[in-house]
Amino acid sequence: MSVNGRGETRAVPPGAALPVEVTRLCKSYGRAKAIDDVSLSIRPGEFVTLLGPSGSGKTTLLMTIAGFARPDSGSIRIGDSEIVRMPPHLRNIGVVFQNYALFPHMTVAGNIAYPLKLRRLPRPEVARWVAAALDLAQLPGLGERRIDEISGGQRQRVALARALVFEPRILLMDEPLSALDKHLREEMQIEIRRLHRQLGTTTIAVTHDQREAITMSDRVAILHQGRIMQFDTPRAIYERPASRFVAEFIGESCFLPVEVSMGKPCYGGRPLKLATGPIVGGRGLLLLRPERLCLVGDGDAGAEVNCFHGRIAQAVFQGESVLLTVTLDSGDRLRARLPNRRLANGVCLDEGAAISLGLHAEDAILLPGEAP
Amino acid sequence: MEHYIPHRRRLWLYALSALILGFLILPTLIVIPMSFSASDALQFPPRGFSWRWYEAYLGTPQWRDATLVSLKVSVLTMLLATPIGTAAAYGLHFGRFRFALAVYGSLVASLMVPVILIAIGVFFLYAKLGLVNTIPGLVLADVLLAVPFVLIVVTAGLKSFDANQEMVARSLGAGRLRAFLGVTLPQIWRSVLAGALFAFIAAFDEVVIATLISGGEMATLTNRMFSSLRDEVDPTIAAISTLLIAVTTIPPLLGHLISARRGRR
Amino acid sequence: MTLAAGFEAAAAPPGLNAAGLAADERAERRMLLLLCSPGMLIALVILFLPIGWLFWFSVIDQAGSFTTENYARIWREGAYVAIFLTTFEVSLLVTAVCVLLGYPLAYCLSQLSARAAGVLLLGVVVPFWTSLLVRTYAWLVLLQRKGLVNDLLIGLGVLDRPAMLSYNTLGVTIGMTHIMLPFLVLPLYVSMRAIDPTLMKAAASLGGRPAAVFRDVFFPLSLPGLVAGLVLTFILCLGFYITPAILGGGRVQFIAQRIYASVNLFPTWGPASALGVVLLVLTITVLLLAQALLKRWRRRFG
Numbered sequence: 001m002s003v004n005g006r007g008e009t010r011a012v013p014p015g016a017a018l019p020v021e022v023t024r025l026c027k028s029y030g031r032a033k034a035i036d037d038v039s040l041s042i043r044p045g046e047f048v049t050l051l052g053p054s055g056s057g058k059t060t061l062l063m064t065i066a067g068f069a070r071p072d073s074g075s076i077r078i079g080d081s082e083i084v085r086m087p088p089h090l091r092n093i094g095v096v097f098q099n100y101a102l103f104p105h106m107t108v109a110g111n112i113a114y115p116l117k118l119r120r121l122p123r124p125e126v127a128r129w130v131a132a133a134l135d136l137a138q139l140p141g142l143g144e145r146r147i148d149e150i151s152g153g154q155r156q157r158v159a160l161a162r163a164l165v166f167e168p169r170i171l172l173m174d175e176p177l178s179a180l181d182k183h184l185r186e187e188m189q190i191e192i193r194r195l196h197r198q199l200g201t202t203t204i205a206v207t208h209d210q211r212e213a214i215t216m217s218d219r220v221a222i223l224h225q226g227r228i229m230q231f232d233t234p235r236a237i238y239e240r241p242a243s244r245f246v247a248e249f250i251g252e253s254c255f256l257p258v259e260v261s262m263g264k265p266c267y268g269g270r271p272l273k274l275a276t277g278p279i280v281g282g283r284g285l286l287l288l289r290p291e292r293l294c295l296v297g298d299g300d301a302g303a304e305v306n307c308f309h310g311r312i313a314q315a316v317f318q319g320e321s322v323l324l325t326v327t328l329d330s331g332d333r334l335r336a337r338l339p340n341r342r343l344a345n346g347v348c349l350d351e352g353a354a355i356s357l358g359l360h361a362e363d364a365i366l367l368p369g370e371a372p
Numbered sequence: 373m374e375h376y377i378p379h380r381r382r383l384w385l386y387a388l389s390a391l392i393l394g395f396l397i398l399p400t401l402i403v404i405p406m407s408f409s410a411s412d413a414l415q416f417p418p419r420g421f422s423w424r425w426y427e428a429y430l431g432t433p434q435w436r437d438a439t440l441v442s443l444k445v446s447v448l449t450m451l452l453a454t455p456i457g458t459a460a461a462y463g464l465h466f467g468r469f470r471f472a473l474a475v476y477g478s479l480v481a482s483l484m485v486p487v488i489l490i491a492i493g494v495f496f497l498y499a500k501l502g503l504v505n506t507i508p509g510l511v512l513a514d515v516l517l518a519v520p521f522v523l524i525v526v527t528a529g530l531k532s533f534d535a536n537q538e539m540v541a542r543s544l545g546a547g548r549l550r551a552f553l554g555v556t557l558p559q560i561w562r563s564v565l566a567g568a569l570f571a572f573i574a575a576f577d578e579v580v581i582a583t584l585i586s587g588g589e590m591a592t593l594t595n596r597m598f599s600s601l602r603d604e605v606d607p608t609i610a611a612i613s614t615l616l617i618a619v620t621t622i623p624p625l626l627g628h629l630i631s632a633r634r635g636r637r
Numbered sequence: 638m639t640l641a642a643g644f645e646a647a648a649a650p651p652g653l654n655a656a657g658l659a660a661d662e663r664a665e666r667r668m669l670l671l672l673c674s675p676g677m678l679i680a681l682v683i684l685f686l687p688i689g690w691l692f693w694f695s696v697i698d699q700a701g702s703f704t705t706e707n708y709a710r711i712w713r714e715g716a717y718v719a720i721f722l723t724t725f726e727v728s729l730l731v732t733a734v735c736v737l738l739g740y741p742l743a744y745c746l747s748q749l750s751a752r753a754a755g756v757l758l759l760g761v762v763v764p765f766w767t768s769l770l771v772r773t774y775a776w777l778v779l780l781q782r783k784g785l786v787n788d789l790l791i792g793l794g795v796l797d798r799p800a801m802l803s804y805n806t807l808g809v810t811i812g813m814t815h816i817m818l819p820f821l822v823l824p825l826y827v828s829m830r831a832i833d834p835t836l837m838k839a840a841a842s843l844g845g846r847p848a849a850v851f852r853d854v855f856f857p858l859s860l861p862g863l864v865a866g867l868v869l870t871f872i873l874c875l876g877f878y879i880t881p882a883i884l885g886g887g888r889v890q891f892i893a894q895r896i897y898a899s900v901n902l903f904p905t906w907g908p909a910s911a912l913g914v915v916l917l918v919l920t921i922t923v924l925l926l927a928q929a930l931l932k933r934w935r936r937r938f939g
Contacts, residue, residue, distance in 0.1 A: 023653060024650075073653050073654055084658065085654065087547070095539070095543040099536060114541070118544060389742045389745035392739075393757065400772055459672040459675065462669075466669055469666060469670060478681075486872075486916055489917055497690070523676070579879050580879065580893075597770045610778075613775070617767055625763075628756070
């Protein structure tokens with residue numbers, strides 16, 4: 001939907017949102033490669049999050065799209081226009097900064113009206129658009145307030161309203177929620193999703209918080225040292241991570257060394273039942289998510305379940321789950337997260353007790369790499 | 373900031389500091405009562421009360437002319453040095469030149485080079501260009517001295533300015549100049565104003581260069597005061613000094629009061 | 638990424654738009670440099686060019702040929718050497734007194750609350766902005782034979798007769814100290830403020846008495862700021878003209894006064910230029926030494 005001058009919201013026809021095409025983008029600062037040959041294809045209307053640790057290049061990438069950092073080479077297209085050499089004020093992109101960057105010398109309405117005034121909209125028009133934007137951002141009546149008079153959450157909304165009021169081609173957000181406390185953050189995550197569904201604008205957000213990325217996005221791009229490790233839906237990244245880095249970045253993970261013996265991947269001498277295909281080379285890592293491990297009784301293991309035997313090193317009650325640290329017979333350590341209700345079955349979870357853990361083949365992912 | 377050492381253990385420090393502060397402030401203050409002295413002699417405490425030295429100042433054409441010259445030169449210096457210094461501060465702050473240090477150094481060099489050197493150098497140059505004893509000549513030299521002040525003050529203001537704001541303004545559709553005028557300048561205006569004031573005072577107070585390249589009709593106030601102090605001390609100087617003290621004391625005091633009140637709000 | 642898009646990206650050559658982007662970067666840098674150019678132009682024409690000329694004039698004589706006579710004269714004539722010595726001695730003395738007075742003041746101000754310090758700093762800043770001539774004049778009045786200082790000293794019983802406090806080295810020293818003190822206190826105060834107060838608290842918690850904490854933690858950390866202020870003060874003293882000229886009454890000659898006199902005394906710019914070059918070289922040497930020292934310290938203190 002978009003907000004028109006009469007203050008009504010209309011649904012954006014499917015063709016109106018624009019795709020973003022980043023091709024072979026490179027940027028170095030001296031010898032350090034901040035963006036290392038990145039290519040990204042974002043569909044119209046999609047909400048994409050760039051996720052990664054600090055120094056991964058995600059903010060730099062966002063800034064090159066916004067026009068505040070100049071790449072050394074590459075192409076950035078929004079729809080049909082090549083924008084990589086365009087100055088920022090001509091790109092028609094909405095940007096929300098981490099600290100909101102609201103103009104303290106203007107009121108809330110003044111901030112939101114600013115892009116409209118720059119586009120020489122007549123005064124009555126400006127007033128209508130601003131009122132509609134305030135409504136859309138759920139800030140009714142706050143127009144005449146000064147920036148230092150409103151709360152952090154309200155400032156967030158003003159920043160969003162200001163970035164959206166001029167119907168930008170795409171929206172960029174740099175760590176939009178990092179300045180908010182936990183409760184507000186969850187509230188705003190829902191807010192942003194709502195706005196996105198209403199307006200349909202292609203959105204690219206940057207964050208280092210994996211939960212935020214998973215909650216808000218259609219697809220997530222994981223960045224590491226200036227490269228894209230994986231670009232897929234949150235579910236796909238979680239369940240089929242492409243590399244050890246990605247697996248460690250999203251969700252909890254444990255790894256066990258795997259060797260290829262007689263053509264089959266094995267752990268502890270026994271062949272594994274896996275979900276993913278064979279790997280190249282003689283070594284690999286088995287990814288286990290602690291919450292996918294289950295307790296296995298003596299005769300319980302099905303044909304599709306991998307079994308691991310060992311002793312409990314530590315059991316920590318964590319509310320809805322119990323976190324077990326298990327030392328396997330082979331010497332490796334595993335973490336397992338069991339739902340609380342197991343305790344009632346009289347299963348012994350004392351330290352030192354023997355235990356068998358099972359991992360269904362569907363949850364067993366083989367990754368390239370060496371064990372630590 | 374609460375210090376963990378109790379105040380009474382530091383009384384000696386406070387007393388010493390008070391003495392030193394007194395040493396800094398008091399000497400200048402004796403000039404004020406002296407300017408009202410009725411007698412010719414330079415005594416303190418002064419005898420009698422009279423406005424005669426103020427009348428002498430305002431009544432003597434040479435003093436008046438000199439004051440006018442100084443004011444003209446200082447205002448022109450302020451008007452030139454402020455945009456030059458502000459532009460340089462912006463360029464240095466946002467630019468990524470390899471030789472940024474050299475650029476900065478060349479702009480503040482006039483602070484570090486002894487004034488007497490600048491004076492004779494300028495004298496040589498002006499002798500060749502025929503700029504000795506002219507207002508443009510004085511203004512150019514004073515701008516050279518004033519730009520570093522503006523540069524340093526505005527740079528400090530830019531450092532504490534949130535650069536994201538200018539970026540946001542540009543993302544919203546403002547070109548670089550527009551963003552600067554509409555968003556940056558309204559927020560760093562205090563630094564720019566402070567720089568302008570410093571430029572004015574630097575030009576107004578300048579003595580050495582003025583004594584070398586101005587004289588006679590084009591003599592500045594400082595020039596005349598210096599001659600008077602060196603040759604025969606004229607009590608009119610006390611009146612002029614009092615006025616100068618007022619002019620240079622009131623702006624910083626006002627500035628402090630205003631910023632203190634704003635901080636309290 | 639879809640398969641097709643992946644192929645498309647891989648097919649694109651590396652270094653897309655690189656030339657254009659580099660040109661944009663250069664253009665932007667040029668524009669920002671342009672903003673600095675008026676200032677640099679003025680510095681070039683009014684500062685560097687004339688100073689270059691000074692060097693030139695100092696080695697060219699009336700006939701236009703190369704000569705070292707101007708420098709030789711400085712070395713030869715006792716009067717010049719005496720002037721350099723005087724300048725150095727008084728500058729050192731003034732700098733030392735400024736440090737003795739300025740360090741405690743800066744320390745006290747840096748330990749007070751920001752608000753109190755802000756008010757008291759006015760006491761340093763206002764004299765700083767008061768005209769040089771006014772302050773020198775004030776000391777002229779205070780230090781004369783029938784002046785306040787003499788009256789005070791006689792009244793306190795320190796002296797029987799009024800002493801010669803002005804038109805000599807003593808007067809110059811007192812006047813210059815008063816003028817230079819803010820130049821030392823202000824940068825020192827700023828650097829002292831920047832010292833993390835939790836460091837002192839940590840030292841105290843480890844068992845340090847206040848005196849030990851100051852000696853072992855605060856003072857070393859304040860040294861860079863002290864050296865910066867000290868060097869600034871010394872350099873300014875070296876090149877000083879006004880106060881020695883007025884409070885010295887002709888009996889105290891600084892380099893700057895000699896330079897000024899040489900302009901009118903000699904038929905060429907030569908002698909004045911030579912003196913000027915020597916002063917400049919001295920100033921730069923002191924600056925470089927201080928910078929080297931500060932760099933070494935910065936490496937040690939991180």
